[in-house]
Amino acid sequence: MHLTIKMEWLPVAALVILALPPMQKFLEQSMVTHMLVQIPALAVIGWFLGRALPENWGNQLAPWNRWGITGMVFAIAIMTYWMLPRALDAAVAEWYAELAKFITIPAMGIALGVSWPQLNPIAQGVLKLEFWATFMRLGWLYLDLPDRLCANYLLSDQRVLGQLLLLAGSAWAITWTLRVTFGTRIINT
Amino acid sequence: MRTFLATLFIALAGTLILWISTDGGRAFTAEEARRLEIRENPRPVPDWQLQNQEAEPFTFQDWHGHFIVVDFIYTSCPSVCLILSSNLRNLQKDFSAAGKSDRLRFLSISFDPEKDTPQRLKEHLSHFSADFTNWMALRPTSESQKKAILDFFKVVVIPDEYGGYTHSAGYHIISPDGKLIAIFGVDEMDELRSYLNQALEDRENASDN
Numbered sequence: 001m002h003l004t005i006k007m008e009w010l011p012v013a014a015l016v017i018l019a020l021p022p023m024q025k026f027l028e029q030s031m032v033t034h035m036l037v038q039i040p041a042l043a044v045i046g047w048f049l050g051r052a053l054p055e056n057w058g059n060q061l062a063p064w065n066r067w068g069i070t071g072m073v074f075a076i077a078i079m080t081y082w083m084l085p086r087a088l089d090a091a092v093a094e095w096y097a098e099l100a101k102f103i104t105i106p107a108m109g110i111a112l113g114v115s116w117p118q119l120n121p122i123a124q125g126v127l128k129l130e131f132w133a134t135f136m137r138l139g140w141l142y143l144d145l146p147d148r149l150c151a152n153y154l155l156s157d158q159r160v161l162g163q164l165l166l167l168a169g170s171a172w173a174i175t176w177t178l179r180v181t182f183g184t185r186i187i188n189t
Numbered sequence: 190m191r192t193f194l195a196t197l198f199i200a201l202a203g204t205l206i207l208w209i210s211t212d213g214g215r216a217f218t219a220e221e222a223r224r225l226e227i228r229e230n231p232r233p234v235p236d237w238q239l240q241n242q243e244a245e246p247f248t249f250q251d252w253h254g255h256f257i258v259v260d261f262i263y264t265s266c267p268s269v270c271l272i273l274s275s276n277l278r279n280l281q282k283d284f285s286a287a288g289k290s291d292r293l294r295f296l297s298i299s300f301d302p303e304k305d306t307p308q309r310l311k312e313h314l315s316h317f318s319a320d321f322t323n324w325m326a327l328r329p330t331s332e333s334q335k336k337a338i339l340d341f342f343k344v345v346v347i348p349d350e351y352g353g354y355t356h357s358a359g360y361h362i363i364s365p366d367g368k369l370i371a372i373f374g375v376d377e378m379d380e381l382r383s384y385l386n387q388a389l390e391d392r393e394n395a396s397d398n
């Protein structure tokens with residue numbers, strides 16, 4: 001019992017650590033850590049928070065979220081918003097945008113954690129492919145653009161992020177290929 | 190049914206938020222947003238305390254009644270500022286050749302006032318063989334003035350990996366009545382020219398009547 005309580009508080013503790021001003025500053029000084037470390041970490045925290053929520057909450061929500069569709073639409077809306085370059089700039093410059101980020105991204109994580117397992121396998125496949133395509137598209141875009149998208153980040157930063165997105169996308173594609181052709185499971189998704 | 194309604198509501202709300210936060214799909218980056226905002230809501234320029242290349246004090250009030258084109262620089266800049274200022278030089282040359290320079294002024298404001306002494310500002314102008322009568326290089330007189338100026342123009346300056354700076358680059362147009370009315374990018378020289386021509390012409394016609 002004691003241990004489970006501890007486990008449930010873990011995501012909250014992680015959230016508090018990420019919200020500490022020196023930690024914020026550290027992760028937001030580069031576009032790469034902002035987009036590939038801080039934001040995903042907030043989403044993962046949300047995912048675990050969602051798992052730790054009391055069961056009757058989930059039951060009450062269930063008729064509004066059959067097959068996880070509502071939750072996925074909610075998550076995708078938040079994802080799209082934080083892909084706007086000016087949203088990222090605002091988060092660096094304005095405290096209220098930063099606060100919004102620290103609320104909406106974990107909320108997105110919660111929605112994903114609750115809804116993804118309920119989602120139809122075909123819809124899961126389509127979305128996974130779309131997420132992968134977004135990685136590749138953005139990666140290519142960041143590598144190719146001659147101008148900076150964010151006023152707060154350097155062009156070199158944007159290029160590194162582009163390379164990393166392409167790399168991550170490619171790695172993802174390779175693990176899929178291995179799984180589809182040989183049934184090898186490198187990561188469990 | 191409840192799922193359908195909830196999904197529909199979230200999809201609509203999400204689209205609405207995205208629509209509003211991109212100014213109706215017109216501004217996806219902070220740079221686009223600041224240009225659009227100024228076009229729609231020109232803002233009066235406050236009277237900051239600046240110092241020019243002759244170490245004389247300058248305020249925007251001194252050039253009241255002129256269109257002013259402002260760019261932001263630091264004199265040790267190896268890249269964008271050079272393009273910014275050489276474009277400005279071409280602009281100055283062309284407009285004075287067309288006999289339209291009496292209502293047009295140019296300002297290069299440094300955001301590196303510690304290094305950019307009046308002497309260096311002067312060298313910067315000379316480097317572009319600027320006509321000193323209608324082109325000045327300025328530096329803010331204090332750190333708080335510098336912050337106020339950058340905040341007003343929404344110019345973001347960040348240190349780069351070579352000990353210099355990367356910054357929002359553009360041409361900021363101030364109207365004769367002292368309002369920031371438009372911002373053009375470095376790649377929008379043609380638009381800037383026709384905008385200035387039109388503005389000067391309108392001004393001319395207005396003073397004739």
